[in-house]
Amino acid sequence: MNHDSKYIQIQNVEQTFKTTKGLFPALKDIHLNIAKGEFVALIGHSGCGKSTLLNLIAGLTMPTHGVLLCANREIAGPGPERAVVFQNHSLLPWLTCFDNVHLGIERVFGKTETKAQLKARTDAALNMVGLAHAAQKRPGEISGGMKQRVGIARALAMEPKVLLMDEPFGALDALTRAKLQDELLEIVARTQSTVVMVTHDVDEAVLLSDKIVMMTNGPAATIGEVLSVDLPRPRQRVALAESADYQRYRKAVINFLYTRQGHVEKAA
């Protein structure tokens, strides 16, 4: 059996939250396999449990039922091999960009490498996202797009096996978002990372992913449909806009989100 095609396995996962109004079933019957090096987008309406599923893969929360495996080992908690890029960047405001990135690097490579090597890694990570010049600035002194890039640098610098992104570009303006998407495409192509990204942006999902996991509306959300995106890489935003295949994938996702899963959103 090919271990690489089932790098992350999600088997019969169910997540129920205890609230003041009683039990709230967020997710149920989730089955999903993610191959090594695959780029997967989780898409769905707000409140459908996309972030809940991502947190489960990250190990930040434990499922009420079912198991999650990464490289055939159960996910029992968070760890640096599954790095997370948080929605609101989550940089520590009292550390410089350099120190924010260095924090993760130190943890992963601190025992085996010299201080100079750790510093070189940090510089390289900031360089990769084009922020070498802002290394000594604090998060409060740079723009939202730059903060998100530092967050990505922090995650990638740990050389994670899996990169988990929770609406990483959600809070950014359209132009900055497009630029970061292009950068991400380039970085992922270079590092061959396995990526799981939560998004609510159809274009983002089609442009970036190999597989789009479409989720039904909550409560008790589940995977409605999985769409394989067989567009050749490297992908060019401008060229794809005119491609018939791109439009077909886009239409399939929109059809799922607004025709088949649209009614709950209207009622809400």
Place this chain on the structure above:
Amino acid sequence: MVSAVFHSPTAAHLQRARQWHAFWMAVLPPLMGLGLLIGVWALVSITTKGSIPSPYETGVQAIEIFRDPFYRKGPNDQGVGWNVLMSLERVAVGFGLAALVGIPAGFVIGRFTFLSRMFNPLISLLRPVSPLAWLPIGLLVFKGANPAAIWTIFICSIWPMIINTAVGVQRVPQDYLNVARVLNLSEWKIATTILFPAVLPYMLTGVRLAVGTAWLVIVAAEMLTGGVGIGFWVWDEWNNLNVKNIIIAIFVIGGVGLILEYALIRVATAFTFEDVPS
């Protein structure tokens, strides 16, 4: 035509008028407040036929006292400067010891739910007790007036520091703690790079409240324990029926409290990191 020109003020004119307005709005209300205080004081002085000394008499006496604040004529007759310094020293020692114990205690209570549940009932029980109720215990254990006064300061200033530090630790944004979990940081690293900077503003609020309370309590404690100190000075002047000095002492205590508060607010703002939302 002439009158129209006369009535339309130039921009510079308007600017100056606005500056004057701002100046008076800043200066006039506090001056009027002070005037009100002195007015009421003078009225009380007149109606009590001088048993409360008038502002003028007290002012003259104050000039006399502040001409030589650091004289020493025996253990029970020293200048007001020595009295204030002795009180500040007791506050510093008592508060310093309380900070040494209270801040780490607040950290562990905030961090570990078990300890929080263990100590919260004790804190809730002991915190409302007047610090002066602890004075006899201090006298008994330490067998001296000075350590007993310091003990009282210790007790009264430890609670705000424990509670504020613990609340600060509990309110560290979940995002930062998630970062710590994903990066798999050690407990020591979490404490130094995430908890401490995030808690610092809360901790400094605790310090400010603690110093404020300590300065309130020292006066009362010294009245009971004697020795040299501003509280003892008040009590001594009461025994001498020197009401002018008591009023001066009240102003001195208020002034020192104000300076302490202001200095700590300055420290707190210097160490507060605002997370600028993107």
